[in-house]
Amino acid sequence: MIGFIEALLPLFVGAPLLIGGVLFVLPRQHRLRQILGIGSLLAMLGGAIALVVITSDGTVLAHQIGLWPGGIAIPFVADAFSSLILAATALVAAVSFQYMIASGEARSPSIASFVLVLAGGVAGALLTADLFNLFVFIEVMLLPSYGLLVILSRRGDMAGSRLYVTVNLLASTLFLAGVGLIYAVQGTVNLAELAGAGDDPATAIATAVCLAAIAVKAAVFPVHGWLARAYAAASPAVAALFSGLHTKVAVYIVYRISSVIFEGDGPWMTAIMILASLTLVVGAFAALGEREIRPVLMFQMISGIGFILIGVALFTPLGLTAGIAYMVHHMVVMGSLLLIASAIEQTYGSGRLDRVAGLRTREPLLTAAFVVAALSLAGLPPFSGFVAKYALVLASADADIVIVAGLLVIVSLVALMSMMRVWAEMFNGKRHADVELLAAEARIRTRHGVFDDETVDADEVAAEAARAVERHDPPRGAPATDDDPHGHRGTRIPIRLILPALTLATISVGLGFGGELLLHLAEQAGSALLDTSDYVRAVIGP
């Protein structure tokens, strides 16, 4: 039975790639494309959850592609760690794609294909145990990303996309150079054969080149600067998709390489610890200075990368458990927050904190999702953030690194501050008279496909705004206060745009109440990293 499931592992990569290719040539079938797209992503999620169940007792599934003998073939491996992350990425991908369908972005003919190829690449990068193959899958991930960035860019602005491509390309080239160096020293790029090779200084340095390249992709301080700018230029839903997939895959690779090749070797982990601490501090404080919701979230994401990396830097059972739990939590919550930002930007045409206000009384569902996700991000009970952060602080205190433990708490406070800023300005606040105009302009732009840097007729916008105020009645139970110039009439965010974010927020609540389950899965994943002998045995045989 296990052998049969092992042989199915390449399907996680092959099926999305194949379906993505088929969808690309289907002529003008929006509906079919969307259904097949979301169907395959959900199937992938189902498969990943099945893998999580199978591997949760420590089983390691491995398949040698082409049935070549172990050590020569490209191996695909699923252990507790990769299965868990695969499930989380599939979830974020499915929900983000659901949002794209709801917002009409998935109507562009190639979007479904791109998302599927991206998901296939991510699955490949998570499952492969061969460094060169990993490079290939990272490229498979990146190519559709370039397409998504450009096609869904709502501004005529390509500067962000160029930045994204150039930075990622350089990082990939550096990674390839690192792989070449590892091959030069060790004569293999099979991760299992490289197990423990980090004791040899030359191998360690070659691996460090790879890690440096991956750090660029993960947006670790001091190479984090590109992320906020590049993602801010993308369509909001694409930013949500990427934030759940790209940076997290990079972090996954850091975990994998640190555990298999370095085996948690002291000095290297100290280096990661210092960089991770700087990342989480810099990200959190940079978020305070931003004026739009998306950059705030982007810097929160960078800060989160720091949190996750603290886990691997500790390299204790508790630390790894906490880091992995935080990773899953962060993917879910960040996805939720970014989809909330997407819904706001999509409807109101702007994510500026000072231009959009008064969402609280108008959008009860969106407000609920935001409150849950924001509090979860800050780490308040009973949400998933509390479980993950509490475990992480405990782990650092347990390892006698009190400074880091204190830092985690302080940074969480700063994160709460930046979330409160968003709350105070966007959700609470008095609604400006021109919010309705903004929203009307956004609708006209979407309808006519006009880029953000072209002008729209002001009279048309005013007429559209007036129509919207006439058409929409105030939501039930909205208090009759005078902080809304239109008496709560006018534009509201459609519920289909809120549902994806709400789904993820609900999952965060679920992971908070079911913290036991999350920590149990993370513990299994952590022990797979701590003792890699099962992994090695599965890949190259006893």
Next chain:
Amino acid sequence: MSLALSIGVLAAAGVFLVLQRGMIRIILGFVLLTHAVNLLIIAAGGVARRDAPFVGGDTSQAADPLPQAFVLTAIVIAFAITVVLATFAAVGRRDDDTEPESRPPLNGESAKEVEGR
């Protein structure tokens, strides 16, 4: 030695070009960088043994086929990405601030001088 030197020269030229402003220069720089990395991988397999592998059964002088397979894959990927990059250079020009030609010549400055920047 010649291999090491060429890798060094290619990498230096590539880094220099990537740090320039123009998108075309960045693309050329990236092409040079991939060449450098490809040579590095070839060098990783050792270049002293050059006979064809899997032929005749004598493997003592056979070249290592694995790095060559790596490089072949890397070349294809680099080619694909170069095309994507070239597309980026060609479309969306109106917001491209990496090329200086959109700047009108200042007083007493010929168009040629502007171009030379």
